Amino acid sequence: MPHAAIRKLTLTAFRSYPSAQVRVEDGPVVLTGPNGAGKTNILEALSFLSPGRGLRRAQLGEIGHRAPGAAGEAPWAVSALVEGALGEVRLGTGHDPAQEGGVRRCRIDGEPVPSANAFLDHLKVLWLTPEMDGLFLGPPGDRRRYLDRLVLAVDGAHGTRVNGLERALRSRNRLLEENGSARFLDAVEHEVAELAVAVAAARLETVARLAAEIAGHRDDASLFPFAELALDGAVERLIAVHPALEVEDRYRAILRDNRPRDRAAGRTLEGPHLTDLSVSHGEKQLPAARCSTGEQKSLLIGLTLSHARLVASMQGLSPVLLLDDVVAYLDAARRTGLFEALARLGAQVWMTGADPSAFAALERAERFTVAPGAIARG
Ligand SMILES: Nc1ncnc2c1ncn2[C@@H]1O[C@H](COP(=O)(O)OP(=O)(O)OP(=O)(O)O)[C@@H](O)[C@H]1O
Known part of the structure; x- marks a missing residue:
């Protein structure tokens, strides 16, 4: 089964990231780092590649990167190179409180589209988070x-x-x-x-x-x-x-x-x-x-x-799955069971956890370490 995959994710003034870029060949993608490092923020950015208010159901004005002590709402943007149903496309979304009021703007290959509903032609993003x-x-x-x-x-x-x-x-x-x-x-x-x-x-x-x-x-x-x-x-x-x-x-x-x-x-x-x-x-x-x-x-x-x-x-195309803090929670047998089920599914999956050892059994993973404001491979 072919699958949709994010190849490159670019964040601009998104939550804890003044700017950041993640390149992945395929997956599974594993993001580890201490509490509050910004792992969920990356999954949230990916969740904006689908309609709605993202996996935190956020207000658009709270997302823009705020330096400590700064007030007010800041513009933010997420852009992704996606290998989707119709080939490779660049999906972009973001919000500028000075210009756009209560809606986030969306673009496909640089061309404005009316809403994130248009992203569904290229990519489905599904998630499971601790809030659920x-x-x-x-x-x-x-x-x-x-x-x-x-x-x-x-x-x-x-x-x-x-x-x-x-x-x-x-x-x-x-x-x-x-x-x-x-x-x-x-x-x-x-x-x-x-x-x-x-x-x-x-x-x-x-x-x-x-x-x-x-x-x-x-x-x-x-x-x-x-x-x-x-x-x-x-x-x-x-x-x-x-x-x-x-x-x-x-x-x-x-x-x-x-x-x-x-x-x-x-x-x-x-x-x-x-x-x-x-x-x-x-x-x-x-x-x-x-x-x-x-x-x-x-x-x-x-x-x-x-x-x-x-x-x-x-x-006819597997979705991209975002699993926030799911793996650390499971016993060893269920962890392996989940990795096997994901491999059978063939979907690109992005997983987070504080402890890298929880992902030790995962083969061929693309591993990243997240620290406040920065993402590094390895
Ligand atoms: N608009 C913003 N500007 C700057 N920083 C922000 C903004 N919104 C959230 N943050 C920061 O992002 C961090 C939370 O990041 P995130 O939830 O991604 O952490 P995490 O790595 O998933 O942590 P955990 O392991 O505890 O779940 C917090 O430190 C929070 O203060």
Whole structure:
């Protein structure tokens, strides 16, 4: 399976780096160094080669390099030479608070593109970070965002649908609050329902594909438990029991009936904007939230590998994987299991850890030592 790979990464005034460059032949790429050295910052820079706010969900203004004691927001940029689906391209992104307000600019081979959605034609970047450790215990909104990223990696139009639905819901909520006319409400609910069904259907389809991928790879399950996935939401329930042609009308009827209730609440109380992704430990038949911390982490690793395989099989090109502080956490057998699974996957993977010995078993790795503001090979 061909794979996408970053060949050169250039950071300009990005977080702890005034400037930095990393060249890699292939991978796996291993970044080690003490706590706070700037390892995650490199993965975060790579995560901006995909749509969204990166793996820390950062505000654009907090990213620009700040010298100690300096105030204000600084411009920053990330550029990467990528061997992608359509050959070699240069993807660039960045933000200049003096010029661009709240959006980051994106370029492909120097030409401006409307958004980072355009990067998806060349590269998919998937990540697993320590911040995701609380995913199963945290609020549903976190799992919904995780779910939408799973979908976006296999369905580039999903981001536009989700954003469109959020906008349409805001219009409906505003109309309800302002006691807007029934005619306007009918029109906006028509739009909400159309987008809601599209969002829910895309999520259900990806979850079904992912479940099939997981079922087909139970061999990895002894090391990383397999996950069972389900979606719980009003429109998903309608899709499960009614013919496809009826779903939009039925959800529109729910919206119409709920108008008084939603007006009182100040928001729309049913729809895919409230859907939750439930994950269970397949062997134990136990909700992930009730599994041990280690089991939850292993479930997340298993899910990441399955998702990467799904992306690869659907796109014909393996994604780039970012694994932040995952390896040090694993026992020796799971570490080896992970390295073997990654080798089978054939994806370029960037891994971080404080301790280089955690990566000793990895063959042919490209190793870098990270110190504050600097990255050195070896
Ligand atoms: N905008 C910024 N300007 C300058 N430095 C920044 C900026 N944002 C974050 N930093 C610095 O980056 C460092 C954190 O880097 P990072 O999270 O990449 O470390 P790490 O090597 O992954 O550490 P750990 O092993 O603890 O996870 C901190 O020292 C932080 O102060």
